[in-house]
Each structure stands twice: as C-alpha cells, then as structure tokens.
Amino acid sequence: MAVLPAGSNVYGADFPPSQFDQDWTTILNITTTTYVAGTPEVAVSMTAPSSGKVLVCMGCGIRNNAATTERAIVTYQIFEDSLNGAVFSAPLDDRGVKSCGIAVSQEYQYHGNMDLITGLTPGRSYYFQVVHLSLAGAGTVDIASRNIMVIPVP
C-alpha cells in the first residue's frame, strides 16, 4: 500500500482529465448536406472512466446570411479508440445545436447543448469529433466558432 504523508490529498485514480477543444475559424457558405468535420477539425479523445459515462458539452456560433429558411446543425460523433475506429455513436441532430431558420438574414448566434453519454467501455479510448451540415445545401449558412468538452462523470 502506498505511504501517504500526513496532510496528503487523496485523488481518485479513476477519473481521467476532462478534455476541451475549440476553434474560432469561420466556415462560410456551407453546402454539405451530410455531416463533415470541418477545417480545422475540432475533436478530443478520452479514456472512459469506470462508470462508462461522460458528459459532453458542445457549442457553436451559426448564422444564415440570407433571407431564407436555410438552417445548419453542429453536433458530434463518437468513435471507438480513434478516428479510424468503429463508430460508437453517429451524429445526432438532437444533441447538437440547430439554427433557427427564420427567413431573415442573421448574425452569428452562440449557444450550446449537453448530453450524458453512457455505455462506454471503461478504460477504452474514445474520440469525440465535432461535425456539421446544412439542411438544404444552399451555401448561405456560416459557422463562426465550435467547441466541445468531455467530462468524465460518476
């Protein structure tokens, strides 16, 4: 057993460090209607804690730069082990951010969303990658910022 000096703080070995990535490069005139990672990629990797649960908080700035109802979605997908691994969870619209689709040219609106991811295999590495798409592919929606944080939780 480890020898602990008086006054030592005992830290749980279980919880790996939380991870955060953000990028404020604009992505303009988006035409993709299938999810893509964007440039630069915004992503983090983490070893799953014993609980198999992590809290994923993501956020972004989106606008539609035309008086149309075009919308964009920024969300994330999860791979096992690495970007080259099997898909653990495909992108879900509902756990991301979707722009408002009012038929008025807008400025960037910043906000976020969070979700609890469960069923991860403790000790296995996972890769969380931010992805985006536009609904109609009109080339009028823009992204100003993307961020993702993954926090191991009990």
Place this chain on the structure above:
Amino acid sequence: MTNNLSAGTRVKALDFPRAFQVFNTTTISNISTTTYVKGTPEIAVRFVAPSSGRVAVHVGAGTSNDGANNDRIFIAFQILEGDPANGTVFQSAESKRGVSNPATQVDRDQFHGHTTMVNGLTPGTYYYAQMLHRVTLGSATADIAHRHLMVWPIP
C-alpha cells in the same frame, strides 16, 4: 505509515471543492451599453480551483430584441483572480463562450445556454466568475429575461 481506514473503506477524493450556481429572474430591459457590464443584480460566484486546475462554466440566459433593428446582445462571463475588488482578469469576457441572439427582431425571449472549460487555474486558490452583458448597436431594444451562472470543478 499506517492509517485508520478499515478494509473496504471507500476513499473519497478531498480534491473537489463545491460547485456553485446563481439563477436570477430579474429582467434587464432596453439595454444600451456596448461595453461589457455586470448588470443589476450582479450574477457571480466565488470558487476554489481544484487540483486539476479545470472548471466547467455554464452561462444561460433569456434574450430578446424587440426592436426593428439588427442589434445583438451577448451574455458572457469573465473570471477574476481572488477578490473582485482587486482581482486580475484571468479569463476575459468572450462572446463565443456565451449566448447571443440572431441580430434580428425576435420579440419573444429565447432561452439558451453554453458550457465551456476554463483551465490553467492555480489549484487551491480562489477565483471569481462574473456574468457580463453588452449589445453591439446600443439601440436600447434588447432585453434579458433571466441569467444563470454555474461553475463546477471537473477532473
């Protein structure tokens, strides 16, 4: 060295200090300031940085712009070292870490939030997280319906 822990005792880390939040439903109407101000009442929490030096900061708010203009409103936060009276700014207010409206007339309040990480804090020391807001045009048409600030230590 020995300790007084019985076999099977669950050791809980002393590491994580308290999480804090403030939720306030005071409306702030017809905002004209174009530089960040803290508003009345001030929404802020004082917290101790954990050993990881990392905290999650959540800001939430209800925002609207009931004017026929393109005024934008930003709700953000800053983090001061130590005491607010003499604290050095550790993390300045950044619109991309907060919430904002779409710069068009939206008469009804929109409720939303945003959570990001602040890292590099000095473990064991006090910090002061404070909500701030501003508008871009100063049209005095943007409003805040409520504000919510939460800070919790993370691994």
